[in-house]
Amino acid sequence: MVIALVGNQNCGKTTLFNQLTGSNQHVGNFPGVTVEHKMGQVIGHKNYSLVDLPGIYSIRPYSGEEKVTRNFIIDENPDVIINIADATNIERNLYLTLQLIEMGKPIVLALNMMDELLGNHGSVDINGLSDRLGIPVVPISAAKKDGIEELMRVVEETAEKKLKPRRIDFCSAGPVHRCIHTVSHVVEDHADNIGVPSRFAATRVIEADEDIINALKLSDNELELIEHAVVEMENESTLDRNAAIADMRYRFIEAVCTETVIRAQESKEMLRSVKIDKILTNKYLAIPTFIAIMAFVFWMTFSVLGKWLSDLLAMGIDSFTAWIDGLLTAYGLNPVVHSLVIDGVFAGVGSMLSFLPLIVVLFFFLAILEDTGYMSRVAFVMDKLLRRIGLSGRSFVPMLIGFGCSVPAIMATRTLSSERDRKMTMLLVPFMSCSAKIPIYAVFTAAFFPDHGGLVMTCLYVFGIIVGIIAAKILSKTAFTGNPVPFVMELPNYRMPSLKSVLLLMWEKAWDFIQRAFTVIFVATIVIWFLQSFDIRLNVVEAGSTDSLLAIIGAWIAPIFAPLGFGDWRVATALVTGVMAKEAVISTLGVLMGVGANLTAATLGGLFTLRSAISFLVFCLLYTPCIAALAAVKRELGSGVKTVLVMISQCCVAWLVAYAVYLLSGVFI
Numbered sequence: 001m002v003i004a005l006v007g008n009q010n011c012g013k014t015t016l017f018n019q020l021t022g023s024n025q026h027v028g029n030f031p032g033v034t035v036e037h038k039m040g041q042v043i044g045h046k047n048y049s050l051v052d053l054p055g056i057y058s059i060r061p062y063s064g065e066e067k068v069t070r071n072f073i074i075d076e077n078p079d080v081i082i083n084i085a086d087a088t089n090i091e092r093n094l095y096l097t098l099q100l101i102e103m104g105k106p107i108v109l110a111l112n113m114m115d116e117l118l119g120n121h122g123s124v125d126i127n128g129l130s131d132r133l134g135i136p137v138v139p140i141s142a143a144k145k146d147g148i149e150e151l152m153r154v155v156e157e158t159a160e161k162k163l164k165p166r167r168i169d170f171c172s173a174g175p176v177h178r179c180i181h182t183v184s185h186v187v188e189d190h191a192d193n194i195g196v197p198s199r200f201a202a203t204r205v206i207e208a209d210e211d212i213i214n215a216l217k218l219s220d221n222e223l224e225l226i227e228h229a230v231v232e233m234e235n236e237s238t239l240d241r242n243a244a245i246a247d248m249r250y251r252f253i254e255a256v257c258t259e260t261v262i263r264a265q266e267s268k269e270m271l272r273s274v275k276i277d278k279i280l281t282n283k284y285l286a287i288p289t290f291i292a293i294m295a296f297v298f299w300m301t302f303s304v305l306g307k308w309l310s311d312l313l314a315m316g317i318d319s320f321t322a323w324i325d326g327l328l329t330a331y332g333l334n335p336v337v338h339s340l341v342i343d344g345v346f347a348g349v350g351s352m353l354s355f356l357p358l359i360v361v362l363f364f365f366l367a368i369l370e371d372t373g374y375m376s377r378v379a380f381v382m383d384k385l386l387r388r389i390g391l392s393g394r395s396f397v398p399m400l401i402g403f404g405c406s407v408p409a410i411m412a413t414r415t416l417s418s419e420r421d422r423k424m425t426m427l428l429v430p431f432m433s434c435s436a437k438i439p440i441y442a443v444f445t446a447a448f449f450p451d452h453g454g455l456v457m458t459c460l461y462v463f464g465i466i467v468g469i470i471a472a473k474i475l476s477k478t479a480f481t482g483n484p485v486p487f488v489m490e491l492p493n494y495r496m497p498s499l500k501s502v503l504l505l506m507w508e509k510a511w512d513f514i515q516r517a518f519t520v521i522f523v524a525t526i527v528i529w530f531l532q533s534f535d536i537r538l539n540v541v542e543a544g545s546t547d548s549l550l551a552i553i554g555a556w557i558a559p560i561f562a563p564l565g566f567g568d569w570r571v572a573t574a575l576v577t578g579v580m581a582k583e584a585v586i587s588t589l590g591v592l593m594g595v596g597a598n599l600t601a602a603t604l605g606g607l608f609t610l611r612s613a614i615s616f617l618v619f620c621l622l623y624t625p626c627i628a629a630l631a632a633v634k635r636e637l638g639s640g641v642k643t644v645l646v647m648i649s650q651c652c653v654a655w656l657v658a659y660a661v662y663l664l665s666g667v668f669i
Contacts, residue, residue: 390476
């Protein structure tokens, strides 16, 4: 048995999925968290697979999320659909329910957050609502696990008996009613051929769903007859086709809710959220407040808590490395193998692990901001600003995710309904400082700006955003002309963050970092150690020797970076390995300098001046993302050539901006 879980965003869908499957998934308060569907086995039901589909407001294929959901229901034909709806905002949620009912699949409506509705003096006539909709309705509270067993009992019965929705006309008279019935008769045979109900096919055709129209294979005469019926409906109703269908559904929903729902009074959570939003979404205070909050987060991460934990871990790693070094020396291990273990593995992977606390602390704060509902406000506030550069506020969500990692951020662009917005956002994501760049920033700020670490970090993050804005403005006037699509986002009530969600996100990021350290970084470190330990005839050379294979490769590339102030072959080599993973820049420098994780002002002073260090940081901020991110770009664009062009253009932008910064800094330094 396959169960599809469908619902609006922020209705508790992922929470219900976790309760039913025991799966550990991150629960977020803004779109883009569930980009692809997730699957899990229902606890206590070995033969039941639950599929968590993207959160949507409609199955009209306006966005990638809606297409994923509609196509899954039609093509995969799940045995039953659980449609989860927010009981505190039932009118809006039922719009999707009516569309699912039209699809003719077995469906159970799970009314979530019933505890909040009842707590604020609202109620629902469950039997009356079930009778009016023609489907089973079950009240639940996913967060408190109330009604979950009853829901599964009804789902099991509905699936096994294949109980389809009772046929209901959402309107009984008028131009919309006549149009739907006319079109239903025209497409009936075609709808049977592709396995969808004629009424569903009719409404999709009226709403100009190109995918369904093409699948039905209608003749020119049939299309002409349909168009005539639609034009007649528009003339009589004085509404365009989409507005007329939407009006029909909302009139039905209003009638049903009038009979079966007692609306909740304004909750304390709502009133509290309104008061907070007077500041956090204020026209003048919103953006300064956001910058202040993020500056505090960076200060705590890079100058206080995160830095202290990172230094503590680095001391532990150094002590462990020295102990292993002593054991290997006492054992009399072959010097080459000894060098591989200490100068290669421990110097590379060890130096990376020392930055783990910074990642964990940063995402601890980001998880809290996300779980409270603040990130939704940020996207809302940014909409007006982003429209000036040719994007909508919805593009801010992938960009925000990009501060964690470019890979999920690039995948999150699928939530954008416009192909133009999707591609444009994808090109801008790498300008956001992902967490993999944190080790680079941390080392260089500690070495060259020891008293202003938090400020420098904040400036780098803001500078990346500024460059992204300029790039967006240029792209919107050249390669991506046109207007961004309208932006709609629900602002959930502010809630206390869930400790489970916060800890889960911290664990996910920490585990991802550890995996990268022991896979990509591990391999990169060994490759770098080999290239810097042997010459072209595979003779062993001293660390940092100009005769090594790595020095030869670096010497070819180094002249490119000479105008930026860092033309040393070791720096050029580190930037090349950074394409594999940004963390490898620091581990490579540590190996080449023969100091492991101890990259200080003294050791880096031989390679950089203060001026060139600034230029280097800017280049690392902007140049091509890692291999994993490029693979995600290729998957989304579907073209290797376009991906290479993206990589080259990113490097060119980084070089030009870093060069400009180097020249400008010469005036002040």
